[in-house]
Amino acid sequence: MPFSAIICASQAASDSPDMFRATLHFADQALIEYQVRQVTEAGASEVMVVVGAVTQPLSRAVDRLTADGIRVTLVRDMVTLLREAPREGDFLLVADGAVVPQRFYRTLAASKDVSLLVVEDGATTAGFERIGPGQRWAGIARISADVLFGTLDMIGDWDLESTLVRAAVQNNATTVPVPVEEANEGRLAIIRSQAEATLVTQALLGTGTDNASVPGDAGAERYVVGPLAARLAPMLLRSQVPAVQVGVAAIAIAAIGTMTILLHWPMMGLLTLFLALVVGGTAIRLTLLARRASADRWIWIVPQAVSVLGIALAARQVGQGALGLYLAGLVAIATLALRMGRLPNVRPWAIATPGSAILLLVASAIAGYLDFGYQLAVGVAIVSLGDALIGRRRQKS
Missing domain, CATH: 1.20.120.1760 (CDP-alcohol phosphotransferase transmembrane (TM) domain)
Structure with a gap:
């Protein structure tokens, strides 16, 4: 089934408040470029990036993606998202700053149900959002058009990714577990600072x-x-x-x-x-x-x-x-x-x-x-x- 991607990119970096996590240097590019390339490689037909503001580093990242033939739409509010999001097909939701091994993108891309990537609660996964006893959201989710459009109307000033994840949980989403070793060894992470971005890049290399x-x-x-x-x-x-x-x-x-x-x-x-x-x-x-x-x-x-x-x-x-x-x-x-x-x-x-x-x-x-x-x-x-x-x-x- 065809799907589009929604990548959240509005949180500031913890070590540079004037800089978004999405524009941290990661794997020889901005982090948002890496995420866009991942969802594109997984088969996303359209990529929408939800931002708090359009900055020069973010614009340059989009320009580089466009030069490589990857079309990206920047979305600044829920009204624009409602207008730009296709009414047919599912959506792959990517958390702000999430780095996830590519094979899990392929797994969710092949799923036919509302699905959440989850990881076991523990010391190395404390930075991920808790969604239930002993489980945390591991950064990507597949949500249906019904869940998305049924939730956007009531989001208002709420956090987009958290609200959609909660809606997926309430819709009895299928959980796809990630071995906690992926987080222990740095291949699964929510990046909040440049130091973390460098460490995760080295782990992937x-x-x-x-x-x-x-x-x-x-x-x-x-x-x-x-x-x-x-x-x-x-x-x-x-x-x-x-x-x-x-x-x-x-x-x-x-x-x-x-x-x-x-x-x-x-x-x-x-x-x-x-x-x-x-x-x-x-x-x-x-x-x-x-x-x-x-x-x-x-x-x-x-x-x-x-x-x-x-x-x-x-x-x-x-x-x-x-x-x-x-x-x-x-x-x-x-x-x-x-x-x-x-x-x-x-x-x-x-x-x-x-x-x-x-x-x-x-x-x-x-x-x-x-x-x-x-x-x-x-x-x-x-x-x-x-x-x-x-x-x-x-x-x-």
């Missing part, structure tokens, strides 16, 4: 999709680049370095590596290209955390593409130009197939990726046999790609 491996990672990118990038990302996050700047740095480092190869320093150039992959992997993790992977897709592609070019150029320095082209083509095919999801259920360690090829070539260069390293790398890449294709054919049969 250290778990789930934002840890050492990301979708499409295999070979050295998964087992070497990933862990290194996972260590580097929190340091950049604490410094509030945008993922886009990290991605640009990765491209610049890859370009330096390529120039180093052209200056007849192939091993130094290959090591620089590997560093570019680590920095690029860090940018990817920051992008995934911000739920901007589709908007910043170039961060995934460009550093690896430049690294593949560097692999081909380095081969010319040792008289293996043809093998360099073969190797670059093979790892490019494998990388594209992984990114496009064409190699499902393959063994990640068995895929020849740019990072894997570079590590093998560096090891050969250290031993003084870079020319032989290209021969070996091409053989490994052929076997790797053949194994992946055979495995894919077996899966189909």
Whole structure:
């Protein structure tokens, strides 16, 4: 069933009374941007943000969302909400400052009933609103159009989210429990200050999709680049370095590596290209955390593409130009197939990726046999790609 989203964003931050919680810096963006991206990813057809006032930081956040193709309507009063809210379909209500793991958005998006996400009452969940004995509202709810429009007329100056949640409870809403460990480990929270926003961001970066491996990672990118990038990302996050700047740095480092190869320093150039992959992997993790992977897709592609070019150029320095082209083509095919999801259920360690090829070539260069390293790398890449294709054919049969 289609649904719209209502996100509450009118409470002031506890450490900055002149600033809304919604505009606190969170995961390389304003908190409201993160929430909007979550409900959009869950399938919301329309997003309405209920605000107390339209400030410049809030307007800039909406402009950034609009630039990414996400339409957001700012609502300042109940009259506007009554006018803007569609009369058909349900609504996903999001609490002011709520950060909830994405899988629970998907759960409520798939629900057909009035539903409340709840968490067990305890020391780490005291900041959530109590809705009954031993239970607190965990920040998101699915409410029907009847509940919404039947409640708006009597809200007046009352708190919107609390009133709607109480109405859902009175309508015998289905409760969807969240393990209290999500709150204990910082993945479920009501953010009230910048310090809390930073702590929750770091908790999200250290778990789930934002840890050492990301979708499409295999070979050295998964087992070497990933862990290194996972260590580097929190340091950049604490410094509030945008993922886009990290991605640009990765491209610049890859370009330096390529120039180093052209200056007849192939091993130094290959090591620089590997560093570019680590920095690029860090940018990817920051992008995934911000739920901007589709908007910043170039961060995934460009550093690896430049690294593949560097692999081909380095081969010319040792008289293996043809093998360099073969190797670059093979790892490019494998990388594209992984990114496009064409190699499902393959063994990640068995895929020849740019990072894997570079590590093998560096090891050969250290031993003084870079020319032989290209021969070996091409053989490994052929076997790797053949194994992946055979495995894919077996899966189909």
